[in-house]
Amino acid sequence: MSILLQQLANGVVQGGLIALIALGYTMVYGIIQLINFAHGEIFMVGAYGSLATYTWLLPQGIKDSWVLSLPLMLLGGVVVAVVIALIMERFAYRPLRNAPRLAPLITALGISVALQEAVRTFYPDATSALRFPRVFAEGNLALGPISVPWSGVLIIVVSIVLSVLLQVYINRSRMGRAMRATAQDPDTAKLMGVNPDRVIVLTFVLGAALAGVAGLLYGSYITNVNIDMGFQTGIFAFTAAVLGGVGSIRGAVIGAFIIGLVKTIGGQYMPGGTQYDYVWIFVVLILVLVFRPQGLFGEPERVRA
Amino acid sequence: MSPLLEVRNLSVAYGAIEAVRDISFTVEAGQIVSLIGSNGAGKTTTLRTISGLLRPASGEILLEGEPIHAQPAHAILGAGVAHSPEGRRLFPRMTVEENLQLGAYVRKDDGVEKDMQRVYDLFPVLGERRHNKAGLFSGGEQQMLAMGRAMMSKPRLLMLDEPSMGLSPIMTQLIFDTIKELKEQGTTILLVEQNALAALALSDQAYVIDLGRTTLQGPGHELLADQRVRDAYLGES
Ligand SMILES: Nc1ncnc2c1ncn2[C@@H]1O[C@H](COP(=O)(O)OP(=O)(O)O)[C@@H](O)[C@H]1O
Numbered sequence: 449m450s451i452l453l454q455q456l457a458n459g460v461v462q463g464g465l466i467a468l469i470a471l472g473y474t475m476v477y478g479i480i481q482l483i484n485f486a487h488g489e490i491f492m493v494g495a496y497g498s499l500a501t502y503t504w505l506l507p508q509g510i511k512d513s514w515v516l517s518l519p520l521m522l523l524g525g526v527v528v529a530v531v532i533a534l535i536m537e538r539f540a541y542r543p544l545r546n547a548p549r550l551a552p553l554i555t556a557l558g559i560s561v562a563l564q565e566a567v568r569t570f571y572p573d574a575t576s577a578l579r580f581p582r583v584f585a586e587g588n589l590a591l592g593p594i595s596v597p598w599s600g601v602l603i604i605v606v607s608i609v610l611s612v613l614l615q616v617y618i619n620r621s622r623m624g625r626a627m628r629a630t631a632q633d634p635d636t637a638k639l640m641g642v643n644p645d646r647v648i649v650l651t652f653v654l655g656a657a658l659a660g661v662a663g664l665l666y667g668s669y670i671t672n673v674n675i676d677m678g679f680q681t682g683i684f685a686f687t688a689a690v691l692g693g694v695g696s697i698r699g700a701v702i703g704a705f706i707i708g709l710v711k712t713i714g715g716q717y718m719p720g721g722t723q724y725d726y727v728w729i730f731v732v733l734i735l736v737l738v739f740r741p742q743g744l745f746g747e748p749e750r751v752r753a
Numbered sequence: 754m755s756p757l758l759e760v761r762n763l764s765v766a767y768g769a770i771e772a773v774r775d776i777s778f779t780v781e782a783g784q785i786v787s788l789i790g791s792n793g794a795g796k797t798t799t800l801r802t803i804s805g806l807l808r809p810a811s812g813e814i815l816l817e818g819e820p821i822h823a824q825p826a827h828a829i830l831g832a833g834v835a836h837s838p839e840g841r842r843l844f845p846r847m848t849v850e851e852n853l854q855l856g857a858y859v860r861k862d863d864g865v866e867k868d869m870q871r872v873y874d875l876f877p878v879l880g881e882r883r884h885n886k887a888g889l890f891s892g893g894e895q896q897m898l899a900m901g902r903a904m905m906s907k908p909r910l911l912m913l914d915e916p917s918m919g920l921s922p923i924m925t926q927l928i929f930d931t932i933k934e935l936k937e938q939g940t941t942i943l944l945v946e947q948n949a950l951a952a953l954a955l956s957d958q959a960y961v962i963d964l965g966r967t968t969l970q971g972p973g974h975e976l977l978a979d980q981r982v983r984d985a986y987l988g989e990s
Pocket residue numbers: 767770771772790791792793794795796797798799
């Protein structure tokens with residue numbers, strides 16, 4: 449019983465991390481119908497951006513206090529993630545805006561590999577996993593039989609708070625309205641005076657910023673970063689977005705928590721252990737897609753005249 | 754003084770299909786001008802090109818003498834040309850209020866609330882249902898919202914593509930009364946209609962389009978009396 453509770457807690461932490469990345473997949477898909485396979489790598493470069501900030505920019509006095517180093521590393525990671533995403537949108541995806549859909553998809557895969565190789569080549573010692581500094585309170589939160597590291601508690605809190613803030617922004621703000629309009633009917637959104645480029649750029653920026661936050665949180669929770677982290681976690685996040693219904697913010701978050709839970713519970717109780725935990729994720733995904741192809745919260749079919 | 758809108762020798766093609774061939778017309782400020790013609794004549798294509806969703810193959814579109822045909826759609830709205838598209842194209846998963854707010858998307862002034870109230874005064878049913886999703890409305894209500902949304906940008910030129918399509922006679926009457934009222938309030942209107950009788954009756958100037966070309970033009974009441982128009986478009990023979 450206590451093992452189950454512990455794995456549930458671990459699943460929620462993983463789910464929070466996956467949610468922050470899944471939001472970027474689902475938002476970009478909602479606006480330009482692109483599955484941005486390079487988004488996992490945005491998360492990865494965000495983590496390396498945080499680490500680089502720590503390693504080369506922060507003086508020892510600040511490094512010694514996580515209260516000071518955490519916000520600065522967060523800033524560094526988010527800036528790197530956003531800048532890379534902006535370059536990617538401007539020079540890779542925008543020229544392909546009216547190309548057949550396969551072209552940007554292949555481009556996304558290419559960018560994904562290119563970013564991994566760029567970090568491997570240019571980041572010192574990145575050929576193997578790098579230790580990530582402790583940037584949050586040490587120790588664990590103990591709740592009866594469950595024990596969650598404070599860095600895991602941070603993931604849960606931050607992922608839920610940012611998801612809610614994002615939902616409120618999209619539902620209430622003027623730019624959020626423009627994003628929803630563009631997702632529902634891009635031509636008519638233009639007739640309202642919405643500049644599609646601005647909406648698309650904003651979408652990439654929001655997604656990349658969340659992925660950058662996730663990068664730092666991942667580093668502090670796992671205590672190391674590696675070049676494959678974006679690919680692995682990205683697959684889970686993409687699956688969460690599909691499970692929740694691609695284009696749906698709420699769906700991506702709920703899908704992510706389901707995936708996190710299936711991963712840890714499956715890894716604990718199903719044959720094969722953690723080596724095969726992803727198998728159960730795809731089993732759940734296939735079941736959902738068979739019985740509800742649009743995902744849990746997706747719209748059945750886009751209406752477009 | 755240049756006319757508010759001038760379309761000169763406009764041709765538009767979808768790939769190899771030439772949908773609009775060498776059309777010219779002008780819209781003077783304060784007028785209602787209509788384009789009439791049967792299905793597939795090229796009316797919608799013309800409006801979509803004016804509002805920047807399509808690019809001309811050749812020809813010019815001038816707004817107060819300034820060419821606008823190379824500008825992106827959002828800039829053309831910003832220059833004062835609003836387009837209520839064929840089929841209404843509301844944002845179905847947004848409320849009435851959000852649809853109207855999107856109509857006012859480019860406005861920075863503080864009169865938006867007041868103008869929204871003006872739309873609700875004009876169409877009280879929209880005010881009653883301001884928090885309901887637009888996708889659940891009847892055709893008539895959707896058309897009211899589509900027109901209200903287009904008015905929210907305070908356009909100098911309001912283009913309406915088949916506002917009476919699919920509406921009951923009573924609703925059609927209401928929509929045409931509203932168009933007249935908008936004109937009296939000073940809005941210039943470019944109207945596309947298959948309901949030629951109603952459109953010609955309130956038009957200062959009208960153009961008949963057939964297979965992508967302008968075939969007849971003149972004041973609305975003259976075309977209404979023209980035997981060729983009566984034969985082709987007013988269901989008489
Ligand atoms: N997206 C499109 N692709 C190809 N042909 C089109 C498209 N839209 C319209 N057409 C063709 O262009 C011509 C004019 O259409 P349209 O402008 O919609 O006419 P109208 O609004 O007068 O009914 C028609 O022959 C129509 O089939």
